[in-house]
Amino acid sequence: MTEQQSIFLAKSAVKSHDLEHKRKLAFNINKYNESVVKGKRQFADLDYARRKAKNVKWKTIEHLDQYLEEFEKKFTSRGGKVIWAETAADAQQAVLQICKEKNTRQVVKSKSMVTEEIHLNDFLAEHGIESVETDLGEYIQQLDGEAPYHIVTPAMHKSKEDVARVFYEKLGTEPNLAPKEITQIARKNLREKYITAEVGITGGNFLLADIGGVCVTENEGNGRLTTAFPPTHIAIVGIEKMLPSVNDLHLFWPLLATYGTGQNVTVYNTIFTGARKDNESDGPDDMYVIILDNGRTNLLRKEVRESMYCIRCGSCLNACPVYKNIGGHAYGATYSGPIGSVITPHMKGMEEFKHMSYASSLCGNCTEVCPLKINIHEMLLENRIISVTENLNGFTENAAWKVWKQSMMNRKLLNLGRSGLKNKVVNMVFKDSWAQNRSGVQFAEKSFNKMWKERR
Secondary structure (H helix, E strand, O other), X not given: OOHHHHHHHHHHHXXXXXXXXXXXXXXXXXXHHHHHHHHHHHOOOHHHHHHHHHHHHHHHHHOHHHHHHHHHHHHHOOOOEEEEEOOHHHHHHHHHHHHHHOOOOEEEEOOOHHHHHOOHHHHHHHXXXXXXXXXXXXXXXXXXXXXXXXXXXXXXXXXXXXXXXXXXXXXXXXXXXXXXXXXXXXXXXXXXXXXXXXXXXXXXXXXXXOOOEEEEEEOOOHHHHHHHXXXXXXXXXXXXXXXXXXXXXXXXXXXXXXHHHOOOOOOEEEEEOOOOOOOOOOOOOEEEEEEEOOOHHHHHOOOOHHHHHOOOOOHHHHHXXXXXXXXXXXXXXXXXXXXXXXXXXXXXXXXXXXXXHHOOOOOOHHHHHOOOOOOHHHHHHHHHHHHHHOOOOOHHHHHHHHHHHHHHOOHHHHHHOOHHHHHHHHHHHOOOOOHHHOOOOOOOOOOHHHHHHHHO
């Protein structure tokens, strides 16, 4: 058993029995699910929209190299700078180099899962640079010393009482503040950071090849403040976020908003094509786009290529019975839930993270709710196949499956497994997995096969 698997099992065992945690998670997810039903009504033919979006992403990924080069050419033609980062360390060093050139002591950061992926906040802190999260959910998590819990809603597992506690403990505010009061305090604190920060860092929901644009989608306006006040804007974006054209946004923006939060369209949708022009009143003096691989090209293998279509709406997490029981932190990875279980083993190492693909019931609900009809549950199964064919399973596991296979294929061997023997196997051999949290299993004295023979 790997270290990551041990951590996953330990955290899952705790969270799956934490009824209060599951109550909060279910409450927040149900709120989103109710909104998503309403948001879907904006589509005259939702199935057609989903199929069309999937075809666009198929075209993009099949010609990804061409679109990436086209994006770089268009973006740099207006004075922007593109940096290619093969690894997380490359991206970190690129950001640090820019910050040093700008004599940076503080950066403000709009919500970005890719910066969580490369652990940018901790890296900058090691070099004496303060990185401040400006999305309210991310800000709460940063104050509490926790990573985001959900792709779209970082503080999904917290109640309003939990948030009030965090502000009381970390900022010395009055206890038991109302959500409106908490928001105003966060707004006041963060407004000062926007003005004093030398660099603003964002992610990017989409890259547009034909115009060399970076799309940032958000609901709080913090993304625009992060890019308007600081003199330098750095956007860090994964290669999979590419779209061929700005004309594709009329389809992808509503799909992302509907399946992410249930909105018709997100409140703030901005396209950045470079630094401030001479005739513009605000915006950065310099803009950099760091295009990140960090294991994403491993996802181009045919078994899991569809995972590159993901637009990070988070709908598969909200639908997953496993995620709803163990939460986001148990996975031990930046990307949790079904889609995280598909991509993380390829991005961070199959041997260490293959267990994530086994943390699924394969019910298919993730595939059903995906706006791009990505076959998530089938790719989870493919990951399991890959881990077996690459001999990543231990001797004990392989031996157990061989015994099981031989038994299931031989009627006489099955009949030998009388009820007493079956009871011992399940209740004693598997006492640390099956029997630990369940009442003992008692098989019937007579098998169906035996009763059938007696009947005849």
